[in-house]
Amino acid sequence: MRLSELDFGKLEKEGEFDWLGLTAEDYKGKKVLTFLNDEKYYKEIENNKSITCIVTTEEVAKKIEKDKYGIILSKNPRKAFFELHNKLVQEDFYFTKKENRISEKAIISEKANIGKYNIIIEDNVIIEAGVTIYENVTIKKDSIIRSGTTIGGNGFEFSRFEDEVLSIAFAGDVLIEENVEIQNNTCVDRGVFDRTYLGKNVKVDNLVHIAHDVKIGDNTLVVACTLIGGRTKIGKNSYLGPNCTIKNGLILGENSKVSMGAVVTKNVKDNEVVTGNFAIPHEQFIKNLKKM
Missing domain, CATH: 3.40.1390 (Udp-n-acetylmuramoylalanyl-d-glutamate--2,6- Diaminopimelate Ligase; Chain: A, domain 1)
Structure with a gap:
């Protein structure tokens, strides 16, 4: 154009x-x-x-x-x-609507809700009852989506102009790589302009929120009740502990670890462990605790 x-x-x-x-x-x-x-x-x-x-x-x-x-x-x-x-x-500027491509080897509950177009589900994918898969989602082979999970819905994106609040439409997609498991009642939003991405072997626990345009590297573990803000990038082999919160737009390096309940407001380096609210390097958190 x-x-x-x-x-x-x-x-x-x-x-x-x-x-x-x-x-x-x-x-x-x-x-x-x-x-x-x-x-x-x-x-x-x-x-x-x-x-x-x-x-x-x-x-x-x-x-x-x-x-x-x-x-x-x-x-x-x-x-x-x-x-x-x-x-x-x-006006469908971003995507052409194409028929779903769903493998005959996929196991999909009759009680799952599957969108009408631009969905790819590969061999041996398991989708349980109560799952909702919206349009523009790809799920690669051997992945498992547990009951109550929603993938590819619109996230929270609004812009305020004085007294007007404009709801921003979502044009991105979701790509879930091979051998990913997403457990019960988790939400994975589609991208606004880009892609929400879960790498190979990522495992996501119950009641997790993965916001729009998040990128999660291979072999990362995301534990229950974690909230990951939009456009966050998480390196491979990382670990997000129970009930942690990750501010939008951050970069968490490879092999990083976020401790239980931490509130992360700054980037995390490769191999770094952060703890606390607001999260700081774990060793510094322990030193500060001993001084109290």
């Missing part, structure tokens, strides 16, 4: 895009239209090779290298961007 085809704003420089997205996320293989309200985030755009077009203000546009990007001007770039996104979701 070309910027000149849009029905808002003022065209500053022509450009083409085939996806919408955020400055801090990478969308490999896509030509991405994003928005820029403040020039301080321009560095994120420069570092993001996916972005080809920008919705921005006349003032901020003066700071942008116009030979690199298509530009369209708006008095409220963020609102214009999300309203366009919602419109494009309704």
Whole structure:
């Protein structure tokens, strides 16, 4: 799609895009239209090779290298961007509707709810009663989805504009790799613009919330009542203890461990163990405890 085809704003420089997205996320293989309200985030755009077009203000546009990007001007770039996104979701801009591909070797309860299109379920997948699988979900072979779990539903994404709250439509998907097990009454949201991803051999306990666009690396264990905020990235072989909370947008390194009940508000390094509210390195937490 070309910027000149849009029905808002003022065209500053022509450009083409085939996806919408955020400055801090990478969308490999896509030509991405994003928005820029403040020039301080321009560095994120420069570092993001996916972005080809920008919705921005006349003032901020003066700071942008116009030979690199298509530009369209708006008095409220963020609102214009999300309203366009919602419109494009309704027009099936992001996905073509295709028939489900469900293996005859999959074991699916008659009491499971399976969406009408863009669902792939491979060999030996087990889906128990009361599971809901929405559209745009892929579940690879030998995975198990226990009763009451919901996969691929819309998450919590809203934008406030003065007295108006705009509900943001979801255009992403969910990919669950081989030999994943998700136990009872867990929620896995689909991505807003990108993908929610569970790597090979990931095991998820009961009553876990995995928000939109979360990426969980291979062999990670997620224990009961954990909450993982949107766009969080978790490295392989990690462990999230019972009742822990992970702030949205964080990066947890490989082999990291989050202790029971921890509230994580900062990135966690490879091989690091964090404890407490707010979570700090476990050894430091114990030292602080001994001083009390």
